[in-house]
Amino acid sequence: MKITGYRTLRTVHDWGRPVGDANGHISSGVTEVPLVILETDEGIEGVGMGSHHDLDRIYPALDGRDPRAVTSLYDAMLARVFKSGHTGATFGGIGTFDMALWDLKAKIAGEPLWRLLGGADRFVPGYASGLDIALDDDELRTFYDAMAERGFTGGKLKGGRDADHDIRRLGIVADALRANTSAPTLLLDANESWNLKQAVRYLTRIEEHLDLTWIEEPLRRWDAVGHARLSTAVRAAVATGENLTGLEQYRPLFDAGAVDVVQAGAVWGITHFLRVAIAAHSRDLPVSPVGLTANYAVTAAAAAVPNHLTAEIQDLGAPFGLSLDQIVTDGGVVLGDTPGAGVSIDEAAIAAQHLSGSWASPEGPHVRSQRAGLRMFTHADGE
Template sequence: MRISGYRTLTTVHEWGRPVGDANGVYADGNVPVPIVLVDTDEGITGVGLGPHAHLDTVFAAIEGEDPRGVTALYDRMLRQTFKAGHAGAVFGAIGALDTALWDIKARAAGEPLWRLLGGRDRLVPAYASGLDIGLTDEELVSLYQVYGERGLRAAKLKGGLDLDHDRRRLALVHEVLTEAGHGSRPGLMLDVNESWTRKQAVRHVCELERTMDLTWIEEPVRRWDAEGLATVGRGIRASVATGENLTGLEQFRPLLAAGAVDVVQTAAVWGITHFLRVSALAHAHDLPVSPIGTTPIGLLHAATSVPNHLSSELQDLCPPVGVSVDLTVEHGAFVLGDSPGLGVAIDEDAISARVPYETVAAGTPNVRPEYAGRRLLSASIP
């Protein structure tokens, strides 16, 4: 079997509500989703999710190769970008191709990827994450009631702009999930997307912890600030979670060496091989891993095979337009199916019928605000 070519698509995730974080909001709830399809000479096509940046350059490293040699091909793609570097969108393109290759490998074997990777249990524990900073309190409650009906008992809210606002909304979700769990204590997390200084992070989290129990605070300061993240971790009771925006093991090592992270995260867009390597590194430090953004489920399959998986982020119950997945959410967990590969099917006709959306626009979470991390007082909520 040989890799014969690739194709790109861009679909849209129609959330049906505003979604975003402290950096901005997609007010109409329509978020572009780039897809990469990798073809083989035996008619098997793999599906990957991620940016299309410099795909021609990266694809040259794997064209004509046997797609089943995935981990070696991953390293070939990293070497292909040696001079320019593999950070950012280029790393996402590598991750998309990597995910597609794992999909091909499992499809060729006639097995679901979770089984091919050595997973024993198809259930992946989940926590709810509504990307919810743009919702009213009433909308927030309604959303998490839906998550509670699916058995989820932990939730991560977006915040960081107004402490009183965050405290009130955490309390609302605590009440919703407590009722759904018939009195059992829920897990609560807060993601501020790098919007605080070190001192602000310690002060704000300590204030929240006077009245509630936070499981973790996510990205309280800049993603690369090992000293700052460690300082925050020493000053609060909650765990510090970070890693979704880090690319390459070389970016994780300083944080782990500094004791700056308690929950190690990776983003779905960075690919499966990356997740497996980060998980092994975290396991060597006795730290748990938690995947971020699990559409269209590549890291869920991989999570079944690592010993230190904690919980995976459930952002929405519906996939993007033209994408179907062999997956259900029951009793607080993702339940992976038996379809070969990722269990992802792409309807190219449905996607081509959609009007394309811009991938980067001011006022969305993709663009960091000018005053992020330099606010003296509370900011307005998007």
Template sequence: MRIIGYRTLTTVQDWGRPVGDANGVYADGVVRVPIVVVETDAGISGVGLGPCVEIENVFAAIEGEDPRSVTALYDTMLRRTFKAGHAGAVFGTIGAIDTALWDIKAQAAGEPLWRLLGGRDRRVPAYASGLDIALDDDELVAVYGAYAELGVRAAKIKGGLDVEHDAHRLALVRDVLGGARRAGRPSLMLDVNETWTRKQAVRYVSELERTLDLTWIEEPVRRWDAEGHAAVGRGIRASVATGENLTGLEQHRALIAAGAVDVVQTAAVWGITHFLRVAALAHAHDLPVSPIGTTPAGLLHAATSVPNHLVSELQDLHPPVGVSVDVRVEDGAYVLGDGPGLGVRVDEEAVALASHLLPDPLAGGAHIRPERAGRRLHAVDTG
């Protein structure tokens, strides 16, 4: 079997409501989702969701190779792009292709990827994550009520701009997930997407912890600030979760060595091989891992095979337009299917018909850091 080509598509995740975080909001809830399809001469194609930046150069590293040599091909792609491959979108392109290759490998073996990777249990614990910073109280309750109906007992809200507002919203979500018929206290997390300085983080979380039990605070300071994350961790009770935006094993190593992270995260867009390597590094330091991202099918399969998986992020309850995924959510967990590969299928006609929905890639949203992030004296108006 040989790799003979690829094609790229772009669809949308249509949340049907505003979504965003402390950095910005997509007011119409429509977000671009790039897709890579890798083709083989055996008629098997694999699907990866992620960027397509410099894909011609990245693909040149694997063209003509056997896709089943996936971990070796991952390193080949990194070597091909070694001056840019450990940064941002190029690393994401490698991750998308890597995911597609794992999909091909499992399809060729006639097994679901979770089984091929050595997983035993197809159930992957989940927590709710509504990208909810723009929602009012009623909308917030409705969104997390839908997660609660699926048995989800943990949730992460977006915040970091107004401590009183965040405390109020966390309490609302706690009450929704911990309704009268549900035993035990739900787990609550807050994600501030790198919006604070070190001192701001300690002051803010300490205030929340006067009335709330936070499981973790996510990305309290800049992603590369190992000393800062360690300082925050020493000053609060909650765990510190970070790592989703780190593009390379060596970037995780610095935070782990500094004792700066309690829950090690990786993003679905960076690929399966990256996740497996980060999980092994974290396991060597007795740390749990937690994948994040929309439609994180690849990392869900991989999570079944590592001993230190904690919980995986559950964002939108619907896949991107034109994409189907062989997975369901019940009793607070993802349940992976039995079909060969990732179980991700793309209806290219449906994707093409949705092209008019594609937002301008240069438009505002959560991907643009505000000018005064980390330099605010007062709470931001969240009304």
């Protein structure tokens, strides 16, 4: 079997609510979902999702190769962009091809991906995450009530701008989740919007009122020394890593003892997640994948690693034209038995729809806020 080509298409995810974080939000709640179909000479096709960046430059590493050699092909893709580097957006293109390769490998084997990767249990525990900074209090409660109905006992609030505001809203999350537990797991995500002293002061105030399980991305992603100092200054665990594009970028964090929960962005692919998980496991650290709506196949990988802690479940729906062989229930995801990653595409339906959206709009969460890291005191604009 040989890889013979690929084609791309683009659909959208309609979240049904504004989505964003401390850096901004998408008011429409409609975002783009890039898809890749990897083709073979035997007619079996693999589905990838995440990014279209640099696909033409990366693809020669796969052309004519046997798709079953996934990890070797992953390294070949990294080598293909050796001179300019594989980090940043290019890593997203590699991750999208990587998902398609794993989907192909599992389809060829006639197995669901979670079983092919070595998972024994199809259930993957998770936590609810509303991308909820633009929701008012009533909307926030509605979202977490719905997630509580699916059995979730943990929730992650997007915050970082006003401690009293976040304390109140974490209380709303906790109240909703108490339908399932007397001690909800509360997580806060600042999305790299603080400096070290801001983080210490902010979290100290929150911990006077609440038992916070982890603080996510409190500082810039590369600040190993700062994360290590913060971890010793507060009770909450420090969770970070979702924006690191390559295993080598975790080394300074590991060496500094700077991370308590090791995260990996689902958009960066399955092989990346597997390698990060094993590196974390060698240091007795748990791993947590972030943003499964960007790459549902990573859920299968989470089922197969020994140190998976919990996965971010952001929505109960699926992108337009995609069918998922999985069920969100009992506070996690139950994976199905369809061979491959369990993602099916209705290409005709996608071609006929006309919705559009983007994560990268100027007011959105993928564009860093001008005031991020500078909120040492409150301004008239609320920052």
